[in-house]
Amino acid sequence: MLSNFNYKFGNSLCGCHSRLDRESPISFAKKLFRLPTVYFLLLFFLALPLHAADDFFFKANELYDQGRYKESVKYYRAAIDDGRYEPFAWFNLGNALVQLGKKEVAMVAYKRTVELLPDFVKAWMLLGDLYYLAESPSDAIVAYNRAIELGTETDHIHFALAECYMKGSDWTLAQKHFERALALNPDRMDAWYGLAEVYEKLGDYEYAVKTLKNALQMTATAGADVHYTLSYYYRSMDSTRLALNEMENGIMMDPENVSARRYLAQMYVKNESPWMAIFTLEEGLRHKKGIADLNLDLGQIYFTQKRYDEAFECYMKAWRAGNSQGRIGAENVGHIFSNAGDTEKAETLYARIRDKK
Structure with missing residues (x-):
């Protein structure tokens, strides 16, 4: 037996x-x-x-x-x-x-x-x-439900059931099982994300936001990704200020995340705050990660502001750090001076590009 x-x-x-x-x-x-x-x-x-x-x-x-x-x-x-x-x-x-x-x-x-x-x-x-x-x-649902019938109820089973129902677009049952998984294990962060996604699928971003705000209050496992996801929801609600705030909160917890930092800088540029974008990217350079990409982004912002000397230096740093787009940006700066009739300045920049200095 x-x-x-x-x-x-x-x-x-x-x-x-x-x-x-x-x-x-x-x-x-x-x-x-x-x-x-x-x-x-x-x-x-x-x-x-x-x-x-x-x-x-x-x-x-x-x-x-x-x-x-x-x-x-x-x-x-x-x-x-x-x-x-x-x-x-x-x-x-x-x-x-x-x-x-x-x-x-x-x-x-x-x-x-x-x-x-x-x-x-x-x-x-x-x-x-x-x-x-x-x-x-569908077969997975039968197997998991049989386990529940036998008296075993775990956050894993309910989370897995919720994911199965998500695949079938059954939002009601997905919500039920995500909630049950969280009742059994409030620290299960993926279930909080799943529940928020149910509301997102239903177009109810306010409840999606409320769900992740609850996660921040109820679990110690919530990290920077929660703030990034909240930023996404706020953008979907056309709340730029709140979206920026959540990205900033995420970066504070995750300062070496180059992709998130670059995205925040882009958000600042679109919000007509290039000085904040520059500050965000320069802060990222202090962490010695993503140097090529961060310098490239800085170069593009300076170029747009017609701060060509600064743009050139950033483009060259990006190129020397391994991003070939940096050379293209540096050449474009040289073309600006050449087209403006400042051939001496242009030739000086072209010489530096040839020597990669």
Whole structure:
């Protein structure tokens, strides 16, 4: 009987990502599959002589725990053929096959497990993950719901169900399961993003914003990405000032994020605040990251302001740091002086470009 065995499983996991890159059941499944193998000893077996099934099964477990998954497969198959540990050998075989990247075959192993042990919750959960990986959310929903029916309710199951319903554009059920995942684990940031995205899909940006504001209040795992996502929502609501504020909040938490810093600078330029764009980019240079791109952006702003000498220096720094667009920008500065009749200045700049100085 199932209750006679002692199972050792891995801990539940959660992740924190931005709205566009939050943890999905795909990556979650990959983590969840790294489980210690199943060990079960019936006390009365200790008094019996070793059976071939014991040798096969425990040898397979030993190899699995050593990371020798390919070698463990043949021993699990031998244990299955013997029949004594068949359902559990099927389950561990599924785990080993997942580690080997053979997910379709692993699905067969998990299906066989639940056929032999219909109340084995872990097998239903992992089967749900594999269905999701196979782009079969409807089958995944059945598997996850079966796990819930068996009395196991985790934030992983509800998050995975919500993602499945999102794929089917069932926003109501997606919302229900994201909310349930958060009730079980308020620190699950990807569920906060998911819930906010439900409201975004419904065109209700105010509730999307409210959701992420709640996340900032209720979880310590909220990071700069929350502010970047809030900025996106505020832009969608045509609230430039609030969008800028949230980008600034994100940069304060994540000062070395070059892409976010460049985007904030672009926002300032569009908001007719080039001096703030310059300040933002120059602050980024202090962190010694993205030097080529930051200098290129500075050069473009100076060029637009007709501050050609400063533009030229920034373009050259961008080029020397590896951005070929910097050379084009520097040449354009030279052309400006040439077209204005200042051939001496132009030739001086062209000489520096040729020498890359």
